[in-house]
Amino acid sequence: MREYVHLNYDEMPKSWYNVLPDLPFKLDPPLDPETQKPMTPEKLLKIFPGPLLEQEANDVDRFIDMPEEILKEYAVYRPTPLIRAKFLEEFLETPVKIYYKYEGVSPTGSHKTNTALAQAYFNKISGTEILYTETGAGQWGSALSYAGVKYGLRVNVYMVRVSYLQKPARKNLINLFEGNVTPSPSRNTKVGRKYPEDHPGSLGIAISEAMEEVFDKDNAKYALGSVLNHVLLHQTVIGLEIKKQLEKLELKPDIIIGCHGGGSNFGGTILPFIPEKLSGENLRFIACEPESCPTLTKGEYRYDFGDTAGFTPMLKMYTLGKDFIPPSIHAGGLRYHGAAPIISALLKNNLIEAQTFSQDETFKAAKLFSKIEGIIPAPESAHAIAGAIREALNAKKEGKGKVIVFTLSGHGLFDLNAYV
Amino acid sequence: MREYVHLNYDEMPKSWYNVLPDLPFKLDPPLDPETQKPMTPEKLLKIFPGPLLEQEANDVDRFIDMPEEILKEYAVYRPTPLIRAKFLEEFLETPVKIYYKYEGVSPTGSHKTNTALAQAYFNKISGTEILYTETGAGQWGSALSYAGVKYGLRVNVYMVRVSYLQKPARKNLINLFEGNVTPSPSRNTKVGRKYPEDHPGSLGIAISEAMEEVFDKDNAKYALGSVLNHVLLHQTVIGLEIKKQLEKLELKPDIIIGCHGGGSNFGGTILPFIPEKLSGENLRFIACEPESCPTLTKGEYRYDFGDTAGFTPMLKMYTLGKDFIPPSIHAGGLRYHGAAPIISALLKNNLIEAQTFSQDETFKAAKLFSKIEGIIPAPESAHAIAGAIREALNAKKEGKGKVIVFTLSGHGLFDLNAYV
Numbered sequence: 001m002r003e004y005v006h007l008n009y010d011e012m013p014k015s016w017y018n019v020l021p022d023l024p025f026k027l028d029p030p031l032d033p034e035t036q037k038p039m040t041p042e043k044l045l046k047i048f049p050g051p052l053l054e055q056e057a058n059d060v061d062r063f064i065d066m067p068e069e070i071l072k073e074y075a076v077y078r079p080t081p082l083i084r085a086k087f088l089e090e091f092l093e094t095p096v097k098i099y100y101k102y103e104g105v106s107p108t109g110s111h112k113t114n115t116a117l118a119q120a121y122f123n124k125i126s127g128t129e130i131l132y133t134e135t136g137a138g139q140w141g142s143a144l145s146y147a148g149v150k151y152g153l154r155v156n157v158y159m160v161r162v163s164y165l166q167k168p169a170r171k172n173l174i175n176l177f178e179g180n181v182t183p184s185p186s187r188n189t190k191v192g193r194k195y196p197e198d199h200p201g202s203l204g205i206a207i208s209e210a211m212e213e214v215f216d217k218d219n220a221k222y223a224l225g226s227v228l229n230h231v232l233l234h235q236t237v238i239g240l241e242i243k244k245q246l247e248k249l250e251l252k253p254d255i256i257i258g259c260h261g262g263g264s265n266f267g268g269t270i271l272p273f274i275p276e277k278l279s280g281e282n283l284r285f286i287a288c289e290p291e292s293c294p295t296l297t298k299g300e301y302r303y304d305f306g307d308t309a310g311f312t313p314m315l316k317m318y319t320l321g322k323d324f325i326p327p328s329i330h331a332g333g334l335r336y337h338g339a340a341p342i343i344s345a346l347l348k349n350n351l352i353e354a355q356t357f358s359q360d361e362t363f364k365a366a367k368l369f370s371k372i373e374g375i376i377p378a379p380e381s382a383h384a385i386a387g388a389i390r391e392a393l394n395a396k397k398e399g400k401g402k403v404i405v406f407t408l409s410g411h412g413l414f415d416l417n418a419y420v
Numbered sequence: 421m422r423e424y425v426h427l428n429y430d431e432m433p434k435s436w437y438n439v440l441p442d443l444p445f446k447l448d449p450p451l452d453p454e455t456q457k458p459m460t461p462e463k464l465l466k467i468f469p470g471p472l473l474e475q476e477a478n479d480v481d482r483f484i485d486m487p488e489e490i491l492k493e494y495a496v497y498r499p500t501p502l503i504r505a506k507f508l509e510e511f512l513e514t515p516v517k518i519y520y521k522y523e524g525v526s527p528t529g530s531h532k533t534n535t536a537l538a539q540a541y542f543n544k545i546s547g548t549e550i551l552y553t554e555t556g557a558g559q560w561g562s563a564l565s566y567a568g569v570k571y572g573l574r575v576n577v578y579m580v581r582v583s584y585l586q587k588p589a590r591k592n593l594i595n596l597f598e599g600n601v602t603p604s605p606s607r608n609t610k611v612g613r614k615y616p617e618d619h620p621g622s623l624g625i626a627i628s629e630a631m632e633e634v635f636d637k638d639n640a641k642y643a644l645g646s647v648l649n650h651v652l653l654h655q656t657v658i659g660l661e662i663k664k665q666l667e668k669l670e671l672k673p674d675i676i677i678g679c680h681g682g683g684s685n686f687g688g689t690i691l692p693f694i695p696e697k698l699s700g701e702n703l704r705f706i707a708c709e710p711e712s713c714p715t716l717t718k719g720e721y722r723y724d725f726g727d728t729a730g731f732t733p734m735l736k737m738y739t740l741g742k743d744f745i746p747p748s749i750h751a752g753g754l755r756y757h758g759a760a761p762i763i764s765a766l767l768k769n770n771l772i773e774a775q776t777f778s779q780d781e782t783f784k785a786a787k788l789f790s791k792i793e794g795i796i797p798a799p800e801s802a803h804a805i806a807g808a809i810r811e812a813l814n815a816k817k818e819g820k821g822k823v824i825v826f827t828l829s830g831h832g833l834f835d836l837n838a839y840v
Binding site: 003004006009076077087106107109146149168169172173175176177367370371374375376411413414416417419420 | 423424426429496497507526527529566569588589592593595596597787790791793794795796833834836837839840
């Protein structure tokens with residue numbers, strides 16, 4: 001039988017966990033692309049609202065309260081279930097216990113809603129009227145559109161063209177939640193017009209287009225779905241819930257696994273467990289990324305831009321280079337050249353590991369999971385399943401009864417053409 | 421906040437509820453289309469396996485045990501949650517409490533899995549190797565394919581052409597679960613070849629095609645996703661769970677609502693409450709059907725065929741006539757000319773009510789629900805939401821604090837093109 005670990009609403013975390021004060025090192029600051037010096041607050045305020053910038057730089061408060069207005073919207077789909085993958089365990093004949101945190105129950109089907117609601121809310125109270133953003137596979141664009149409807153903001157989404165063409169349902173989903181969506185590169189922006197009309201696009205280009213629009217307008221701000229500290233902060237609701245759910249089971253995790261694109265799902269999952277790791281507990285964190293976009297495993301650790309045009313502040317991170325155009329793999333949400341500065345620094349300091357997975361290994365895991373666990377995973381999330389299977393089989397060889405937890409960041413119901 | 425009413429696995433019903441012994445009337449028997457006399461068991465055994473025929477005719481046992489092998493598969497997604505529609509209540513400013521039973525958590529996204537697993541299992545133990553079926557919107561075809569994978573049966577699906585074209589994701593879903601899918605009318609069968617190649621199709625034609633294939637083969641049987649007694653029997657797991665969930669809340673329902681196509685979701689929801697109704701409790705059951713396919717509200721109560729070619733046994737039911745070709749509405753799962761004999765008899769005896777809903781009223785309800793409850797309903801299920809809203813507003817006018825329960829039979833993530 002399937003074992004759910006449910007939390008009640010009153011057990012839901014009421015604050016996000018901010019890892020910065022706990023880190024044994026300081027993060028290098030974002031640099032101004034024009035001066036190569038640390039960004040001034042004035043310049044950043046053109047892009048992001050004050051409350052989010054405060055969260056971005058806050059290295060003092062370990063917990064940051066969630067406003068009532070966000071808690072109310074989280075309650076539409078949170079707490080999300082932790083589920084024991086018993087059918088998978090039986091199939092693998094492994095002595096490990098495997099649990100997955102399922103974020104696909106959110107209104108747009110992925111974990112992205114967790115930060116979308118927070119970003120829309122803090123923009124709204126700061127006077128923003130329009131949000132511009134980019135989206136790869138469409139999870140982020142649909143989540144931000146949903147959040148825009150909730151708090152009364154207009155949302156404009158630049159969607160990587162290859163995903164726009166592959167995933168018409170995600171475009172429909174953005175429209176259902178009253179967002180506007182434009183395939184990128186587009187003719188709307190100077191950046192976009194530099195590329196041929198049928199260019200497949202990349203997250204880097206789409207970010208540049210969204211940023212260009214924001215620079216042109218007074219009432220508009222930019223919202224990013226991954227990479228930044230405040231995005232990972234909002235996603236810690238995932239790991240904080242996992243912690244409570246494991247406590248209910250009186251279990252301690254040995255390995256925690258997440259897929260990794262820009263780092264929001266992975267960071268949200270593992271950051272709340274960093275204090276245990278730093279206190280010496282034997283705990284492994286594994287970031288699973290596609291072989292074809294191996295940011296953490298093959299990238300360089302250096303300052304780089306977040307976008308292709310070089311509009312964004314420069315971040316110290318693992319990067320494949322801002323001009324890297326990844327192949328059109330099915331896991332569109334993992335096609336990003338950079339990695340979150342927090343995740344990059346954790347990797348540099350050997351506090352986390354990264355592994356790569358081929359598209360073949362990933363889809364085998366996804367299909368197996370669909371058939372035996374009855375949930376069709378997003379291609380992105382399937383990297384975490386493949387990671388869990390790899391570690392479960394390793395533990396089987398060693399004959400060790402470990403506890404493996406992974407986050408299933410979203411469902412794959414809009415990605416079925418990738419499956420067949 | 422959203423209030424979930426969860427059941428544990430050990431609280432899951434272990435038997436289906438068979439309404440036949442409790443009915444204050446006898447159902448008229450299925451007739452042989454050739455002789456117009458009651459069907460002989462031999463003829464029926466060509467179509468359905470023995471255990472399902474026994475269930476079909478059983479008017480003695482009020483409860484029928486679920487085999488362990490089915491319970492194990494139900495546990496992949498059951499018990500399903502009962503959820504309080506608090507955001508909807510607040511929006512409507514109504515004194516009623518509204519709860520919905522959410523069947524969209526099943527592996528293929530609708531309640532159809534409940535009977536698909538049962539039918540595949542009983543076919544498997546009876547020696548069936550191939551199952552043929554029809555599907556309208558694709559919920560049933562995908563559910564049966566999933567069940568086929570579970571018990572090792574090949575599944576061939578005739579899919580109403582208009583849905584096949586409108587809903588490519590559902591075709592992909594059938595393929596993911598190793599089912600074969602053919603748009604109907606097809607060139608494979610004598611029946612199909614009578615229609616032009618671009619005919620939009622209907623459930624009645626698709627059933628005829630599937631039946632023709634079964635008559636030709638020794639190792640094949642036919643599986644129907646609605647209408648028949650044994651299908652409604654398997655779906656009673658829905659209503660039995662609702663009962664337990666309401667007991668946990670110490671609530672008694674005043675109105676129970678379901679959408680109605682052939683009657684499986686509606687029957688599964690309300691039948692377990694029939695004993696209360698018969699014992700004199702003030703309890704209303706409302707079947708919600710589309711204006712454009714008004715089987716219960718405008719049909720005649722008489723013997724008719726289940727399919728267009730006249731292969732199936734004749735059933736006493738409300739019908740729009742076997743040759744009725746409903747318009748290509750978005751709620752493809754509700755485009756059927758007939759209604760389950762059990763539901764038809766209940767309506768004839770004034771134990772249930774039926775109401776019609778325009779496509780406009782239905783989609784307004786669906787969009788509202790998506791935005792405020794955070795779940796995108798199937799167009800079929802949206803008829804039940806529209807019904808609940810109608811009754812909630814009625815109760816508001818009367819100032820009455822009723823308890824309304826409806827079944828949200830599936831999600832609409834494969835139907836987004838209908839929304840925009």
